[in-house]
Amino acid sequence: MSFRFHDSLTREVRTFEPAEPGVVRMYNCGPTVYSHVHVGNLRSNVCWDVLRRALELGGYRVRQIMNITDVGHLTVDDVADAAGEDKMEFAARREQLDAWGIAAKYTAYFHDVRRKLNVRDAEQYPHATAHIPEMIAHIEELIRSGHAYVTPVGNVYFAVSTFPAYGRLSGNTVEELDAGARIEVLEEKRDPADFALWKRDDKHQMQWDSPWGRGFPGWHIECSAMARKYLGDTLDIHTGGEDNAFPHHECEIAQSEALTGRTFARFWLHTRFLLVDGQKMSKSKGTMYVVEDVEARGFAPRVLRYYLLSAHYRAPMNFTWDALTAATESVRGFDAMVRRVTPDAVAPNDPAVAVACAKADKDFLAALEDDLNISAALAAVHELRGAMNKVSAFSPADAARAWGTIDRIDSVLGLGLRDAAKPQDLGDADVQRLIDERNAARKARDFARADQIRKDLLAKGIVLEDTPQGVKWRRV
């Protein structure tokens, strides 16, 4: 068996084999660090984290690189007056920090949140600002080979006409872009579709010396330069949000392939946007939720992770609080399953355990190999859950076998099921005393008293479960 992925460039699902056997070179377009990453950003982070983990479960070594875009880049963002203010500078003015301070602050925030959602560390997180020399070298090479030109004022543009394949990824053509009239038409450009590699601007907060004067790099060049530096001329997988396909990835392909003459990325994977209540997230509607908003509603980060990974990466997903409630139930169900899987020295082996585990292992991976069919993969986990819940007691051998399967599954889902299975520490002598008191009341058949204690504990978020093995409890 092998993985199959949908490649945005060819618009078909193809069998995936990395260029170098056993090693996958993956580049993820990362965050622009000028504000808080929101749940939409997190969806793509979780998707690519699951992809990376799935590839690892499949036996590959994954070299994952994610860029941090800490150079501002021209945009009007929410600024009404189209003055072309830099995002980083806009944020800086708002928060009275300089552009570098903003980048540092939100980079740290990004990593904090990412870790909360158990998104594993990539091999490297190269910062754009730390790779200006590489970008300049890349641009110089493009100028030398005739793919880029310098204007009289010292701006450098990529000449789209020198790269016939431009537009293949997005389905746009240079002619249609001309008609669009939405792109910047500047006299100094040879073709309206030409895009900036270097902008000269000595008023920009972030600026560097270059052969063309002090200025800053165009947005697209950082990924081409950094991907090449860390992973080489050809990537196996390049990912991003659906919005990145054009213009960003289109431009990356042009810049990289014009330079190397080699395929830049063998597979392009794009996630669809996360909608909120059926609509695109919007700052003005207050639907750009961040992790703290989710936690404030009482949902744990691992529930958010489960929710975000529970839909196919290439399908639009609609974020609602009800959906998170349903996700909570699913996670609780998994937790309940794993807590049952404890070795019992006197229990006999149950052949059903081996059968169910083998099936779950097989079905889970096979589903992921099929263009990350997460729904089918989760169905396999639910099937395992049902089978495990029917086992009355696990022999040490069965428990070990079951945990092997659970660990493999959780190596991809990342829900921390090992931790969920650990006996919880009451940490509160008063609570334990109440449970003891309730047990005494039950023994004395004073059920009114027993139920009152249970109700009081529930009010504190503690649920009691009377089992043949004694009273168990968990937090809501």
Next chain:
RNA sequence: GGCGGCGUAGCCAAGUGGUAAGGCAACGGAUUGCAAAUCCGUCACUCCCCGGUUCGAUCCCGGGCGCCGCCUCCA
């Protein structure tokens, strides 16, 4: 206007040319002092609509309707 995606039970959501996985919710039952948890069972006969191809289509083709995204440096 150009490009692309989607429309499956109350909700989320797989999937196949031969009559619809899974989850959540709901309901019935077992179990329980009562609960919780767990187990068993029930829950789509227009898979948006209309045509066509076919022995047969939810899945293929054509046409609609509806929703969404990109073309604006938002993942």
